[in-house]
Amino acid sequence: MEYLVVRFPRSRRVVIDGEFNGRANELIELEAGTYTVSLGPPANFTPESRRIVLKNTSALDPKEVTFDEA
């Protein structure tokens, strides 16, 4: 499995491939692959979504994706 951290200044639900799946600033465990990552409402963040390829990560060295508050 692979590991992802979505950075955002607040706690917020993470949306992966259109479904809620984990929370910002915590380790999210997923199988390897390409994903579309976004955040749950309210829509006060940029960018709208990010497309990532998840591979060769570990729990200590996860892929990091950052969203900013709009």
Add this chain to the structure above:
Amino acid sequence: MRPRRAALSTILLLFLLQACAHYPINAPLQSYVPKAGYRFDNLTPGEGNTDAIMFCLTFSGGGTRAAALAYGVLEELRDTTITAEGASRRLLTEVDCISSVSGGSFAAAYYALFRNRIFQDFETRFLRRNIQGELAGQVLSPANWFRLISPYFSRIDLAAELYDATVFDGKRYKDLAGGARPFIILNATNTALGSRFEFTQDQFDFLGSDLGEYPLARAAAASSAFPFLLNPISLQNHPAPPGFSAPPAVANALEDPGTNPRRYLWAKNLITYQDKANHPYLHLLDGGLADNIGLRAVADAYTRGFIRRRINDGAIKTFVAIVVNAKTAPPEPTDLRRAPPRIPAVVMKTMTVSMESYSFETVEFMRSLAGNRAQAQQDVAACQRILDARCPGGERLRPFRSELRLHVIELNFEQLQDPKEREFFLGLPTSFSLTNRQVDCLIAAGRKLLRASSDYQDLLRELGGRPQPGAESAAEFPPGGCKAPN
């Protein structure tokens, strides 16, 4: 002459009518509604079910042998209490999902439909019946001769009718007990794709079909349509309903075959159903051809489905998968003979060898998934301890939403300690007709194997579980024992 001609005309008419027999067509889906239909997320936990424990059972194939073994495990779970969220509960009420194949699908579907009634009448309605003989009776009945002439009606449809009338009371997926867990995943095999096909609305969405209207009996028949003996169950691949398109996960997986071929194959199999022109129908055989222990459905849900989302959301604290595997290993005389085995024996061996190897690898795959998570949690915790000691007040590592305890438990006859008992069970036939004694032995074996499992005992310790008073003797074999003769 006239009465004779009239009689002949009547017979001819009956013949023509019967020869028009057709299997029931699965209903089209009028509209795509993700919040409706038979999906895990649309079920309530059910009374006494603790959301924090994700408890899945898998029931293997193996005819009545598999169903009886699974039934014994259900009995043992019913007679075991745990303490969760400050209350005493039966472990059986914690079961959230059951994935099943072939014979195991009868126990899974019956429990999901009728709940505790299974302990009153499943033995008489299924386990102790000569289903095989009854099926043969249906095939030989003159009433069915002409129906079987039709190319659109076969023995599997007669079997489904028998199961519908005598086991499942005509129930459909929409009748599954009050919309509560356990979520059952009956598995079949798509003959064209060679892939696992599951009876869930998520799968039926791709067929543009409404699973709610589908009879449980036909799903169980598809799951147990053993090649050579029974024909496949056929489904129509309807046009996609308004509003349906492949989920983003499928589209992303298809665009990236290299990073994760397993995810790509999952998406490719699903998307094939959207090619309505080249796949207007699909034909389903025994689920054992794709996965004879039913664990792949749980592994898929763990890696990318409803279990994964709940783990990442922190809803699950304990994950349990109990694999009830009724595989056998009859005495193998091939190596005692000078002459090579004949073609029928080779054909049977070809099927079972790959099936058993795949089952073994699937259990190991599930164990490795669980082990990886446990290792990742340990790594993060250990590094955090070192950081705290050497850099107090520094930035903290990103934690998992919640720590997860994982238990993957397999039960099979090889685990029986007594060699003669082991030989007895490993030599049982794959059939829908067993003797009462064989059924008694199998039910007791289900309970006994579960109790003897050290992994299961670890789980009970963690959950504060214990057998209910009076249930201690239920795991004993019947008087005379269950041993192979000397």
